[in-house]
Each structure stands twice: as C-alpha cells, then as structure tokens.
Amino acid sequence: MQCHWQDKHIVVTGAGGVIGSAICRYLLECGARVTALDKTPRAGELNLAIEGLDLTDAAAINGFGARLSAPVDGLVNNAAIAHPHNPPLAELPLSLWQEVLAVNLTAPMLMTQALLPHFRDGASVVNIASTRAVMSEPNSECYGASKGGLVALTHALAISLGPKVRVNCVSPGWVAPESEVLSELEHHQHPAGRVGRGRDIASLVAWLLGPEAGFVTGQHWLADGGMSRKMIYS
Template identity: 50%
Template sequence: MSSGTIVITGAARGLGLGMTRYFLQHDYQVLGLDIDKEALARLDEANMPGLQLVRLDVTDEPSVQSLARLVERQCGRLGGIINNAAISHPINEPIERLSLSHWQRVLAVNLTGPMLLCKHLSPLLAPGAAIVNIGSTRAHQSEADSEAYAASKGGLVALTHALAVSLGPRVRVNIISPGWIDVSALQPGDTPAPGPEDHAQHPAGRVGAAEDVAAMARFLLSGESGFVTGQEFIVDGGMSRRMIYRDEPAAE
C-alpha cells in the first residue's frame, strides 16, 4: 500500500462497491473492508489493481485494532477513511415489536463501527488527511417503522461534528447524507431498478448514482476542501427540499 491509501468500509456491495470502483479509477490505492465473505470473493476475482481486501466486522474492536497494526506495518500513513459500512435496510418492525437485538445491532454497525474505525485508524492519518462518514437523509426525514436506522444515522451526523472538533486541525471530518442512490446494477437481482416516475419526482430529474456520492467524497478527501470540516452534505437530487402534499379534492 502507498501513502495515498484510503480505507473504505462496506466496500464489496452496493454504494461501497461503487465508491471502491470510482476511487480505483481515479488512481487511489484502496483498502476495502467488508464482512460479506461471498461479496469479497467476487470483488477479489475482479483483480482490480490498487485494491487490497480485508474481511472485517467493524463492530469488533480487537479486529479493528488488528487492522490498525496491519495498516501501520504496510504503509504507515493513510490518506483518508470512508466509513460506509451499514445495515442499510431502513425499515424495522413497529416500535411495539422492535427487538432490542435488532436495535443494538443497527446502532453497533452504523454508529459504533465508524467510531471504532476513527478511534484506531485516525492516528495513522497523514497530516491534512480526512474522514468521510456516509449518513442518510433519513437522519432528518422518516417513514414509519425506521427508528433504529434513523437513530443510527442521526447519531452519525452528531459524531461527525464531534470528531471534527476533537481531531482538528490535523484531520478534517465531514459526512455525506445520500438520498435515493440506485445500486441495482451493482447488485443484480437484489435491488429493483428505479422506473421513470422514480426519476421524474426528483428535482434533479433522476435518481442518484454511486458516482454522485463518490465524487463528493473525493472532494472532501482532497486538499481543495481544506477549509471544510464538521459539515453535512446532502446528496439527494433535491428531494429533501421539495414540498409534497397529498392531492385533496377541491372543496365545493
């Protein structure tokens, strides 16, 4: 690994896979972490230059500590961290039946995981390097029965500005909160592709792509964003700014 290596968690599926491919195409060295053994095997078979893969549960602190020792041995310094790993399905059971185990697992992966990566890897970041957390617009908007996911992403927004103050000025920390990102081509058969109505409802005229999030992350990792830290960036095609009312019949 080179001094320009970045870490991407949840690198083998969905948005993480899209970002991994994007950064490799832009000449980054990527250390990709994921817990999904089969997805890691598929990605490994692609033989992408500049990519090293490690199977890791981001909630397991001894494993994260071992990763930090690996990084220190191989490259000494990191150019950045993208905390993307998450239990991404936002809907859980109604609150009356929400199991404590589900609640705890979602918060462990989506919130404690990024904290552990920052705790053990931030000392290895080169001066001027940055951390990018991947949140969600569901930190601000909700559908019914999404308490665990919304809480985890809302907590990640708060963790981001706390880390920015604690780790600055040596390290900058920001968060991207995506809206609807189409990963159907990255996970064939797992996720249906959006239809024309899905695209049309967005003020930007389309559903988002992994590259939209990756490009923002690349900017936030670069020196061009050197005066930006502790901030949240909404990448949702304008949906969170659109007023939506249910059509009502006209009064007689």
C-alpha cells in the same frame, strides 16, 4: 475528473455495496491506493481485493488498526446495516436496535479511533449517513437514530481531530445500481430529474477527501437529488 490521490492511501468500509464499490472504483481511477473492507472477503473491481472485517467486533477493528503499516490519507466509513425499516416500536427487540447502532454508529467511531496513529497531517474522514438522518417514515427508529447519530459524531470528531484531520458526512438519498431499470415516475419525482447512482456519491466523497475541500470540516452534505427539500402532501 480531478485526480488528487496518486500515491495516497484511502481505507473504505462497506466496499462491496453499491456506494462502497463506486467509491473504491472512483478512487482507484484517480490513482489512489485503496484498502477495501467488507464483512465478507471477495474480489472487487479493478483487481481490488476486499478484506473481510467484522465491524461488530471491536477487537477485530483494533486488530486491523494494529496490523496496518502504511500511513492513511483518508477513511470512508460507508459500511451499514442498510435496512431502513424495523418492527413497530412495541415489538422492537433491543437486540436489533443494538445491532444496527453497532454497525452504523459505533463502528465508524471505532474505525476512526483505530486509525488515529496512522493518519497523516491533512487526512480526511468521510462518514456516509443517509437522508433518513433528517426525515422519517413510520417504523424506522433504528436506522434513523443510527444515521442521525453519525451526523452528530461527524461534527464532534471534526472539532476533536482538527486541524490534523478533517471530518465530514455525506447523506445519500435513493441510490440505485447502474444496472437497475427504473420508471420515469421514479426518476422524475426527484427535482434533479433522476435517481442517484453510486458515482454521484463517489465524486462528492472524493472531493471531500481531497485538498480542494481543505477548508471544509464538520459539515453534513445531502446528496439526494433535492428530495429532502421537496414538500410532498397527500
């Protein structure tokens, strides 16, 4: 593990989930100071206190930014309503569409906006999207649109905020908890030979946050074990 984040301050949303907790753990192991956010406050791993923040509340996000006193070296917009399926389009309520976009797309913009005064030169933002930004199945309009929008937001922000701040996006595929036991079929359908784990995403995020990715901005990184490149016909 290459550790570039001693004494660096990283803000991570969605810190209580599989991917978010893995990102926090990885960064803490590298010596970073992590401000962890989730909808519900709780105790995280490695003595990390997860703060509560409602990402559907713009005033709450702005309040978090106003209270923040330490400079910020990185922001990971990981929080999401991670249910890919919605009712059929004819039955899709506008309220659900708006709720998913509020958390998955609007909140990353608001978080980035709120932290603008705090970003150090050379800071990095990493947005966590999904392979559903580039591939779909029926009845996934809310989630797919929100994640596709996040990919587009990424390159727009990269152009607007450079050269002070770099902005990139990671789209995970199937990522399972370490404790989940999966079948050989579930693993072997992936060209990489296995389902992803949180640390697979965390290590990529850490690289994008760090100085070795200093020439990388506005890019979309797929981390899905090759599934989005595999032709599947029934």
